[in-house]
Amino acid sequence: MAMPPRLPSLETLRVFDACARHGNFSRAAAELCITPAAVSQRVRGLENDLGKPLFVRSGPRVTLNGDSERLFSRTSAMMALARAAIDELRDLRTLRLTVTPTFASRWLAPRLPAFEAQHPGIAVEVDASTDVRASDAYDLAIRSGAGRWPGAHATPLFAIEATPMLSPRLVQSTRLAHPRDLARVALVPGADWPRWFADQGLEAPELPTPVRAGYPTQELAARAAVEGQGAALLSPRLFASEIAAGRLVRPFAFLLSGPHHYWLVEPGARGDPAAAAFRDWLLREIAAR
Numbered sequence: 001m002a003m004p005p006r007l008p009s010l011e012t013l014r015v016f017d018a019c020a021r022h023g024n025f026s027r028a029a030a031e032l033c034i035t036p037a038a039v040s041q042r043v044r045g046l047e048n049d050l051g052k053p054l055f056v057r058s059g060p061r062v063t064l065n066g067d068s069e070r071l072f073s074r075t076s077a078m079m080a081l082a083r084a085a086i087d088e089l090r091d092l093r094t095l096r097l098t099v100t101p102t103f104a105s106r107w108l109a110p111r112l113p114a115f116e117a118q119h120p121g122i123a124v125e126v127d128a129s130t131d132v133r134a135s136d137a138y139d140l141a142i143r144s145g146a147g148r149w150p151g152a153h154a155t156p157l158f159a160i161e162a163t164p165m166l167s168p169r170l171v172q173s174t175r176l177a178h179p180r181d182l183a184r185v186a187l188v189p190g191a192d193w194p195r196w197f198a199d200q201g202l203e204a205p206e207l208p209t210p211v212r213a214g215y216p217t218q219e220l221a222a223r224a225a226v227e228g229q230g231a232a233l234l235s236p237r238l239f240a241s242e243i244a245a246g247r248l249v250r251p252f253a254f255l256l257s258g259p260h261h262y263w264l265v266e267p268g269a270r271g272d273p274a275a276a277a278f279r280d281w282l283l284r285e286i287a288a289r
Contacts, residue, residue, distance in 0.1 A: 006049075008046055008049060011042070012042050012045065012046050013046075013075050013078070014032070014075075014079065015028065015032065015034075015039055015042040015043065015046075016042070016043060016046055016054065016068075016071070016072075016075060017072065017075040017076060017079050018031050018032055018039075019039065019043060019055065019062060020064055020068065020072040020075070020076075021076075021127050021129070021133075021137070022127065022128075022129065023061055023062055023063060023129060023131060024060055024061060024062065025039045025040055025043070025060070025062065026039075026060065027128075043055065052067060053065065054067070054068035054071070055068065073134060073136070076134070076136065076137045077136065080096075080136075092121060092122070092123055093121060093122050093123070093274045094122075094123045094124075094125050095122055095123070095124050095125065095139050095140065095274045095275065095278055096125050096127070096137070096138045096139045096140075097124055097125065097126050097127065097138065097139065097140050097141070097142070097278070098126075098127040098128075098129055098133050098137075098138045098140075098141045098142075099126055099127070099128055099129075099141070099142040100128070100129075100130055100142060100143060100144055100217070100262075101128045101129070101130065101217050101219055102217045102218045102219045102235075102238060103142055103144075103238070103262060104126060104128040104142075105128070105219060106218075106219070106235075106238040106239065106241075107237075107238055108126070108142070110241075111285055112124060112126075115278065115281050118281065119274075119277055119278075119281075122274045122277065122278070124278070130216065130217070135151065135152070135267035135268060136267075138267070139266075139267075139272060139274070139275050140264060140265070140266055140275050140278060140279070141264075141265040141266075141267075142157070142262060142263070142264055142265070143262070143263055143265055144160055144260055144261070144262050144263070145260055145261075145263065146259070146260060147261060147263050149263075149265050151267065151268070152265050152266060152267045152268070153265070153266045154263040154264070154265050154266075155263060155264040155266075155279070155283070156261045156262075156263055157261065157262040157263060157264055157282070157283075157286055158237070158261065158262055158286060159257045159258040159259075159260075159261050160235065160257075160258065160260045160261060160262065161235045161236065161237060161255050161256060161257050162190075162192055162196070162233040162234060162235060162255070162256045163196075163233065163234070163236060163250055163252060163253075163254065163255045163256065164182060164196070164231040164232070164233060164234075164250070164251060164252060165222070165225055165231065165232055165233075165234045165236075165239065165242075165243070165248040165249065165250050166185065166225055166230070166231045166232075166248065166249055166251065167225060167226055167227070167228045167247070167248065167249070168246060168247075168248075168249050169228055170185065170228050170230070170231070171249045171251060176251045176252075179197070179200040179202060179252055179254070180200075180202055182197075182231055185230060185231050186229065186230030186231070187230050187231055187232075188215070188221050188224045188225055188229060188230045188231060188232035188233075189215065190215070190221060190232065190233045192233050192256055193233060195256060196233060196254075196256055199254070199256065200254065218232075218234050218235060218238065218239075221233070221234060222234050222239055222242065222248070225248060226242065226247050226248060233256070234248070236250055236255070264279060264282060264283075266279070
């Protein structure tokens with residue numbers, strides 16, 4: 001009698017689940033407290049066992065294919081059940097929060113310990129990603145955009161803002177008395193530069209170089225500005241600490257605001273007490289600043 005195929009180990013499925021959520025082996029490794037090499041080995045072994053690839057690799061970024069999307073929907077449900085069972089024993093509720101990377105690192109991370117101190121029965125699990133997650137893969141999401149997510153309730157947090165910021169060294173070497181003076185400065189690519197110049201009454205041809213789509217996050221654009229690569233359009237709300245520390249300078253008062261916002265997105269029904277506690281805390285924190 002033929003033996004049924006051996007199931008992958010729970011640890012292997014846990015590694016796969018983390019890679020699928022993060023879209024990056026290194027971030028999955030950091031969550032699991034193992035090395036990226038160990039993650040790659042687990043994924044390679046799982047792919048060999050199944051006889052098919054599970055991820056499409058593009059540099060450090062990995063995405064799921066059709067077969068692995070189905071597997072991920074099952075592992076997500078399995079991990080959620082296991083987590084819920086452990087949390088019940090610990091009298092703890094895990095809140096699965098998926099957040100855009102810049103908001104997660106610049107706004108949420110410094111404030112999250114205060115929420116957890118106020119709510120010791122709630123553990124927040126943060127998935128920093130721009131990807132849209134399946135509705136059963138998260139409890140709350142913080143996303144940017146126009147606020148239209150079918151089947152979900154979206155609460156506006158604040159408008160996406162942007163103003164030029166540069167390194168102090170670059171400011172010292174360039175006289176920036178008027179917005180038109182930015183034409184003498186290298187610009188960190190960003191899609192909103194034409195709108196920023198137009199709102200200053202300046203024509204697009206005054207841009208020193210063609211403006212490409214830019215970096216995928218403000219975090220990366222800010223890093224380029226800190227390193228002196230040029231002026232970047234950044235949010236003074238999110239990068240206030242960089243300005244206060246003197247790593248970035250905001251030379252002009254004018255601020256692009258909107259039309260897109262950051263939103264708190266809640267899938268399905270709104271009956272979860274832990275999600276409600278986080279929502280109320282988040283809105284209070286934003287209103288206080």
